[in-house]
Amino acid sequence: MKNLNPPTGMDAICIRGARTHNLKNVSVDLPRRKLVVLTGLSGSGKSSLAFDTLYAEGQRRYVESLSAYARQFLQMMDKPDVDVITGLSPAIAIEQKTAGHNPRSTVGTVTEIHDYLRLLYARVGTPYCPEHGLPLRAQSVSQMVDQILARPEDSRVAILAPVARGRRDDLAAECRRLQALGFVRVRVNGAIQPLDGGAPPAAPDGPWDLDVVVDRLRARPDSRQRLAESFETALGLAQGRALALDLDTGQEQAFSAAYACPVCARGMGALEPRLFSFNNPAGACPTCNGLGQVETFDPARVVAFPELSLAAGAIHGWDRRNAFSYAMMASLAQHYGFDLDTPFQALDPAVRDRILHGSGSQEIAFQYLGEGGVPTLRRHAFEGVIPNLERRWRETHSSAVREELGRLRHLILCPECRGARLCSEARNVLIGPGTSEQVERKAGAVGGDGMQGANRGDSRSYREDEQRSRPPGSADARDAVTGSEVPPDPGPGERRGRALYEIESLSLADCRQWFLDWSPEGARREVADRIIHEIRARLDFLVNVGLGYLSLDRGADTLSGGEAQRIRLASQIGSGLTGVMYVLDEPSIGLHQRDNHRLIDTLRQLRDLGNSVIVVEHDEDMIRAADHVLDMGPGAGEQGGCVIAQGTPEQIMAQPQSLTGQYLSGARRIAIPPRRPVGPDQAWLRALGCRGHNLQSVDLAIPVGRLTCVTGVSGSGKSTLINDTLVAALAQALNRAQTDPAPHERIEGLEAFDKIISVDQNPIGRTPRSNPATYTGLFTPIRELYAGVPEARLRGYDPGRFSFNVKGGRCEACQGDGVVRVEMHFLPDMYVPCEVCEGRRYNRETLDIRYRGLTISEVLDLTVAQALELFEAVPAVARKLQTLMDVGLSYIRLGQSATTLSGGEAQRIKLSQELSRRGSERTLYVLDEPTTGLHFHDIEVLLDVLRRLVDAGSTVLVIEHNLDVIKTADWVVDLGPEGGAGGGRIVAQGTPETVAATPGSHTGRWLADVLARTA
Template sequence: LGTQARSVFVGGLRLPEITAMTVEKAREFCEALRLEGYKGEIAARIVNEVSARLRFLANVGLDYLTLDRSADSLSGGEAQRIRLASQLGAGLVGVMYVLDEPSIGLHPRDNRRLLSTLCHLRDLGNTVIVVEHDEQAIWAADHVLDMGPGAGIHGGRVVAAGPAATVAQHTESLTGQYLSGRRAIALPRTRTSADGRPALYLYGARGNNLKSIDVEFPLGLMICVTGVSGSGKSTLINDTLYPIAARRLHQVHIEPKPYAEVEGIQWLDKVVDIDQSPIGRTPRSNPATYTGLFAPVRELFSATQEARSRGYMPGRFSFNVKGGRCEACQGEGMIKVEMHFLPDVYVACDLCKGSRYNRETLDVKYKGKNIAEVLEMTVEEARAFFDPVPAIATKLQTLMEVGVSYLKLGQNATTLSGGEAQRLKLSRELSRRDTGATLYILDEPTTGLHFHDIEQLLRVLHRLRDRGNTVVVIEHNLEVIKTADWIIDLGPEGGAGGGRIVAVGTPEMLAADPRSYTGMHLAPVLARHAPKESPAICAQRA
């Protein structure tokens, strides 16, 4: 802002000082603002409008954000909820809203407020369609469409439809089985104890809203870091713990957020951050190339009698090098058409028809399939196809275990969601040898996962733990939290009201702590194990 704009005061504050506030603080400021005379008359309508929009932001769980927060620093879930809040302010009627997993990144406490907001949108006379795996959201819906019964080739049809209670009783619905409690993610029979174990100690963490906290991470456990949205979880783990460990163990030059001291790094030999960033930004990257699966597949094709007779080496079956690839599209399978004043359009290559390879390369077949047909297989189909080849079957089995059996081996990496990219990274780590002294860090790995997929994922994470590794998970999903060995709960609120350790201990210890919002929501889950009903979020439509 220019000098003149920065010279205007409202309620004793300038605009930069107001925009530096969180949504909650700005709302309190507006409600407490008292302007006299003509100033009050001019400002009344404006202040009411601003207060209403701030209230909408708070209702969708964003009261911890500062008003001057850069848009590119927002998560996908936060950006989506800001757009939702703007629609609430518009007051439109007769609109169909489509939301894709709006509960991502929300604590169960904040999720209830979001669902109440969606119900309010419906009550205004709108239609709200939500793609969601969250149990609270499913029970809050007036009508549920359950797709399946499985993923990929095993899905694609409506298994059950109707109110959640009807879906819960449907025998073929996997979702219904979990809703009714006929099937459940079980509690571990025993939890790995923190007693007598070496630990990693982080002292004086004070980045962003952290209040110079001291944190103990018992090693060899599955640890969940919990807390309401904006409580400081990502700052503690992604911005402080991971950079410290990466600098010490791998000499990576990442600057951690401020802290005083760290102890216990000597017990670790590796740290791996399995985040949701893309595995590749070009069509040349895919699940087969990223997981290392493509190399043994190419070697297998080059070992066929046809390939040997032609003198083809493994490189012949790569779409990244000259020789075997289609030169018209240079192995991309697509041709970019530049459009003036419009986004570029990609069309299938006329020469190779999208296969990426030239005709000579496609003549070579293994068990009746050429290399392009293999890349078109899903992970599940490829697992059966390559069952006699251990080097390939083992990697494919790991991909199935992390819940991506429906992905195609050659699927463009740019089409993968953040959750899918994260599970591919997890699969790659599982395929590697570990020494039992690795620190794995995962940020909300259940994003986009059904109850059944979460159950599979937990088996994988517990297996990493059982090898002696430490698994630190930032998570809101109570089904994951209840299976943890140890929980570190931050809060009590988001933004300036957070950044403190509220409670630490086992899930049972947290559930008994009245100070913890996480414990408050965790207690009934531990008590019933398999929830048969959910408390009403908003009034159901007849």
């Protein structure tokens, strides 16, 4: 097609003869240093052009420019099938991949903000005593003297050196050593005793503490030199520690030349960045090894049937069928006076605790059967059911036993660090103004830490974050090490500033504001300014791409593909690179319309740095904001691969052959179908009192037999409410799933359903062996069909003969891949068709078997539409093929490698697999952003499928940002009003028109415009 604005010279990236995947000899010029959007139907060739051609060639050229030694450490992409590309820059791809499954990765570590925070805390942090809440400071001798002279004049003071604590060896020998050094008095366990002229003090029965009395004097100005010498002597004797005892009142004060508490002299070494890393043994919590969570046996799973009695099997393995364990339980019942036939949940709570956790040190008389059946009586403590399971878990070497016991285990917050991941020392180093309310104490706190927060790990542990405001602190004292101004000592139990885990538990928006409001004083400012500048810059970028609701302690494995992509995008902006070609895959996924302008501004910022930004995108706002648009089509798969139109958005809208242009101009619209009214007799599914993450006791109501959309800005709580609460609770109730739902009071309306089908955003596979036929289950009945052919039955072939994943019928030269990898050493590996099977995957004997004239290899090469025509008379196959047709995938091939499928195609294959199962009017379908990767026209096809499900009596629940889907729903539930701590409430609910008319609803504001245009 003709280019309406052809770039010239080095202003263009010129592509000639691109034939990657379904591209049909595409030749096109793209302007450099512009924001270019590639759009078109799903499967039309956008990703093939952007990623598999442009990015692949740019990355390959860069790697080939390196030395042979460097190339062996880098992965090279396949050379794309293209004649020539000129004008390429070094390429960086930012795709929809998740941030990995490492439970140690967080938003803070992925963005490197955590590393800057570690450095900041090591350089300007103030350590505090966990017990007394007082700062640990290193004091000079002159400061110690000043504190003594600040007392009332003529106060009687003794300077002591604490030389021993808790020792049990020879006290007399130690006293003789001190006497030889010229000292005449010591204090043993608090009592001062003389050393001269008599026998040394008698050693106490238990451990002893020993202090040397270095000097006794009165606090006077003329005693300064004497005090200084006494302190120096005491510090030398006691490894940098000294005590001042008031001889009139008996009160004492601790001093330390190293970091130590002024009350208890608890010390800490020099602050280093590794102390604040939960991935380093020096900083990780010793209980959870820096994970913030520990795995333990869940009492709710151990007592699988609390409504039953112990005799009837409330606890597996401890009922009448297990003689030994049941005999122990009978002895326990006799000792505590309970009945084994009483339901477990009706037993006294103290008795239930003894059964599950043991009797402690209390001995119980147990009756056992000895040799010859003679009963014997033995007294010992009862171990407890859960400690017994823990011991079996530790001692077993059987994978079967571990698998069985593993079903009873779950993740809980670490009882020591309460999810902070860090050791006690790191948790008590503070920076900034304000008073920390999460104070660590020895008494009254689990594991010595009173914090409320927890990291979001791989199971998204549920918590209710409490972010409290802290009053600003003053600064009128100076630190002994840096000389900078520091806040005055707070009272016992009160710490000033925030710990690292508290900073990382803030939302990114609140964290940015905190660093904007705070800057250290004095000499510390010079040290911290550069670090804080880097932290602020990274936080700015993250907030600007719509991620202000996340927190730095959020587990990277809990991020969606869109969130992970925007994090990588923010990191690239922070790098400040110029002259680079960025290729992005639908960065607007998961982003609310309200935040689109921020993302667009970010991409323009990348462009303005002198970079070429190429975006594969379907979002209308993004297309309209582009400098240049390339519309691919006209169809998808084999019917696509051509450039239909290109130019500015206005020029695209003027092209009648452009499907995208028709939707942009309003010539085509997604119509609003007749809705089903939600009347007074409507049945409802309710989730009441939902409190997971940021949800604020939400009461959710979903109309049964209707299409419902759950909307809201990013981070408002949609996934927590639907996936983590409602879906998990229904899966647990209907399918006895092991997943624990988020905290909630109860679910009502379960009787309306007997099945729940949830389609999430996980990919279908990453290996070439995975394909639509294997994933949807199509291949199994097809193989059975081939095994039933008369010739196959004569030869004794079973369905396994027609699998390319196992030995027997596959080609062993390529092991069923159809291609053979050729190692090229310092060049990228090449894949060539197998010379034995010629790319057909199977051996000659297997290919002799034909069904309606086609071999099994030829069937895998059919499109869905062709296969439906072939297998129309086979219901098990035709039903699955028809579902693939219904979701708009008629063009893909049955054996097409999963690695060549676009994101939209992969999601719809997964959706089709779920929809092909035999449903009923008692089925709840839950879909999480099903429009991911879909063009306007594809969305219209998807909505037809969802409407047919509702017509059949099913209930469909969709989490969605797309306004074309929202406007067609029967019922809308809008969460917000903001993300993170500012969300978690239902802002509006009702028909789309009701939500559009609700003030304060961000979704409603945008929805009103769409409804007005559609009317």
